[in-house]
Amino acid sequence: TIDLDNPCYLYAGNDAEFNGLVAEMSRGEVGAVFFLNSNPAYDFMNVKAFTDALAKVPAKISFSDRADETASLCDAIAINHNYLESWGDANAYEGYYSIVQPTINPVFNSRQAEESLLVWADAPVKDYYQFVRSNWETKMLPALGLKWNDVLEKGVVAVTPKTAAAYSFTQSVVEVAGKIVSASKALAKGGDQIELQVYENIPMRDGKNANNAFLQELPDPVSKVTWDNYVALAPKHAEKLKIKEFDVVTVKGSNGYSVDLPVLIQPGQSQGTASIALGYGRTKVGKAGNDVGKNAFPFVTFVNGTMQYATNVTITPTGGYYELAQTQTHHSFEGRAVIKEATFKEYLKDASAGNHKGEHKDYDLWDQYEKPGNNWVMAIDLNACTGCGSCIVACNVENNIPV
Template identity: 55%
Template sequence: MSRHVQFESGLSMTGTNADARIAIKPSEEGATLIALYNAITGQSLAGATANKKAQKGVALAAKELVNSKGAAVVVAGSNDVNVQVLVNAINVALGAYGTIIDLDNYSKQYQGSDSSFQAFLAAAKSGQVGVAFFLNSNPVYDYFKAEDVKAALKQIPFTLSFAQRADETASELTAIAPASTFLESWGDSNPKEGLYSIIQPTINPVFKTRQVEQSLLTWAGNNTDMYNFVKNLWSTQILAGSTKNWDAVLQTGFEYKGAKAATAPAFTGNAAAAASAIEASSKAIAGEFELKLYEPSALRDGRYANNAYLQELPDPVSKVTWDNYAALNPKDAEKLGLGEDGKVTVKANGVELELPVVQQPGQAQGTVSVAVGYGRTKVGKAGNEVGKNAFPFASIINGTVQGVAKATVAKASGTYQLAQTQTHHTIEGRNVIRETTFAKYLKDPNSEAGRFTDNHKTYDLWNKYEQPGHKWVIAIDLNACTGCGACIVACNVENNIPVVGRDEVRRRREMHWLRIDRYYTIEGKDQDLTKEKEIAKASADLDFEDVTVVHQPMLCQHCGHAPCETVCPVLATVHSSEGLNHMAYNRCFGTRYCANNCPFKVRRFNWFAYWNDSRFDNYLNNEFTQLVLNPDVVTRSRGVMEKCSMCIQRIQAGKLQAKIENRKVKDGDIQMACQQACSANAIIFGDANDPASEVSKALRNERVYYVLEEINVQPGIGYMTKVRNTFEA
């Protein structure tokens, strides 16, 4: 089993999935890296970390890395060139180049240059730029000195944006030529060395737009349309010498010219000079509080801010929607006198912002993390004025933009309630999450995952359900789930699940059929943390830095003994012969008895006609999600209960297709939306009556357990115990 060790300030999604995680301040990152370099190479560069926890983590990590030479790699999240130089030196020592790292078949997708943009601004200010085009670029919003960009733009005679709306930058320019989306365009791409792919339109243009390449051709006096331009380019250049023709490429979608032999270049950098520069820059940001900026996993740099689905997607760690915030260690929040719904004023690099606070376990003490991508003002009615713009906190260090800084944090007056979808304190001893270590698992695979057994006599109030045809079930691997939330968005889009907005989420009225619950294990105490006195005692002794996290997708369990079915007075929720718990929307009249009786709390009630909410673009006619209402699924109105249907429309479509082809449904013919979107293959759906199906094989795994199996509701979803490859004492 692989082992992942993470050193970081704020608790990231990657950190929650690490086997071992050490919380450090941004000013300690460079020192930790120097210590790691010394431990691996045997050198003694000055500036190594004095943090005891980091020293211990470095010693263990270095030993593992050296023992796995040729199959180990160190990755840095820093934008500091000196940090990257030292990481390169470490990876050379580990033999990672030519094996793990391939510089010859590299990705071409992220090639931005801070120095090039600064050179552009300088040239524009001095009147050396006559024309400027902006494509997928919004520097008036996301450059840390927006006024510098505005001043430079005023010196350029003609400026144009290809944005689809008058965003922060486009509204400052001479003209806007809205570009078509990739779904409406012909084109090609070269995302990786040797790999060429075709972009083909799947729909006609929805609005009066034109793709960028077509505009550039037209303005250059070339009247060729993009289809013929791409076809001629491929036929004469990319397919030259290939056995494929244009029609064959349209079917496959790509042409791969083969990989080059990966080489292991010699390291020519100066590790000592890099370490010295790192030590100096670290001292510049060291302070009582240190700020760390990060991109949220959904909105990224803010380009997706008008997508209401993504605004309402809970952050994988904090479970906050519709806002950014200042993440503080609970101990720091206590020192500042912050209670529930507190606010702070954060000052860094001459910029001041007032932000709500999240008391975040796993956050390094003396640090504050703030997400960028919020605070848009001209993005659309769903994304305007959501959160605060944190990009001005950034600065230029060693020629590159950096998101770390010395900061001051002070308590602000007033309160602000964040819209969180999960704010649990305890699960009251219930065996909802099961986790173990790899060492324990090897000794006894059933040590933590064993099925619930109870010797007392049980009595059933339910009739035995016969399922002679199909029995649809799910297996979810907690080891594979990263908590990213892609499944939630896929479920929303597939099933026409509406967004409800910040205020309704605050009232716990979010409509997500699928949620991902996040559970903390705080290391260091064995007390019964279900008792208030013990919680207080444990809290006093802990620094809340050493936490482990498990992400658990939770949806309707389609129970064999479904508690919801027994209390519905109008038979709106009933059991099917294929093991599904059905919802007949036109029968439901909103008693909500079923939601009260559901031990998993996965049923959602339409308090209002959310699809008619004028605050949002309810049909999502924006540049990212056009006309996405699924015609196979009805939209639900006020007063109706709803929940996961296991994508019954897809099940029916799969069965009908098999019937048309005069055959039985094969394993894999039907995929749920969440399963299809999961890049980690954590969700497996299929027929339990087929012993050869993937889901049947998965549910026979020794790690499988069923949530709340002890109350005999007979869930149809099995979970696989989380296994961590921790360092054993």
């Protein structure tokens, strides 16, 4: 069911409006610009257009916690609190209102961005906690019959959902399907043109936390590659292109942007397509994240009012070779069967029938040692695991794995 009257407000950014802002900045129509949780000098598709436009803005302020790609071009950096140090509120879904409460005192000499805005605007209430509280106490809580402490305790209040109105789809489904097919055909041009998909991977997402070495160390849940991005190609496709694993190739987009990256042979990658993870190739994030991999954001295009993450590219071998660090390689079963199987008759004879009996090679980083008393194990339900990688990071931290 699609409920248009009770929508989700997450990812509500507007690509067209941002492009409009860059155009206004380049025409000299913007007097001041503030950057909060954003870094377009790294992740905008046309960094040069953005930085040229930014140079025409008289007042440029960043709330970043470091002199990142955008903040380093600003006139001032007003360091924002970490989210764990912040007050706030949110309306992620229609009808659900929540409170953001700090869990620690500010560690560094920072100030919450919202409070900076209140101070600069010379607002009557400058303390952001007081501002949030008074907003709730005057506009929300009386109608709900609740007190501030009730919201602090529960963290969220839900109001009655809006009644869903009746909507009808007036467009021709055949026409819409035709548009999708022709857009897809335009990407699969054939010849030397290859469809490239750029995507956010699990560890790095948009690259905001690229300086967190634990995330660089966290392997991609499918390819198991750490500390790099790469061009993933299907085995047969790579064979056709005469490209081997870890060969370095130049990927060139129709806008002229190109990067040199190693190839990873990725079973499951669609034939005739390639993919590159976003979030790499930062230059001003810090010593762990700088110059790790290459930036794929400039391959993004702007079509029909939105950013498109698939485009056409050419792929040419450079003759170079670069071995990626993988914690596991594809098809390495260590002698285990893909599916354990046994007949019912065999099972009746031996309840462990079908299970491997230590015939695969065991690896151990440590010398054998006595294990008196309880032996603890961690069991993971692989049917429930989403591959988020949090357990890997937690294990690395707990065991002081250097990263």
